[in-house]
Amino acid sequence: MARYFLVWIVMLLVSVANGTLRDFTYGKYLSELHAHQLSTVSGVVLLGLVILVFVSFWPPASARQALLIGFFWMTLTVAFEFLFFHFVAGHPWPALLANYDLLNGRVWVLLLSWIAVAPYVFYRWTNPSV
16 A cells, blocks of 8 residues: 555656646646646646556556556545645635536546546556456
8 A cells, every 4th residue: 555655646746746837837828727727638648657657567456456546546636635725725615626617627627537547547558468
């Protein structure tokens, strides 16, 4: 379990770097919504690379374990987002929940979905006969 938590810490650091890149570069030139959407796409790519490396070096024992790892990471991510950004950064609950509004172009939930299924996708990709 510690290995999966450490990989999630790497994912967290990559996500912070992705957000920093957004804030200091293209986020200055795009609307907040478009910057959010572009950052989500780059997050999918960057976290996908981290997860692919993880699955390549420490493959899950089964497809079921790959799914459990993904849901563990997604749960940690959601918990971190709500707990850190509310209690430490002081963001109000409605602002945090707004990131889940797909009908208004907030695509954060797609990144969370990717985190949940990516270990399984890469497990299957790297083990097609399983």
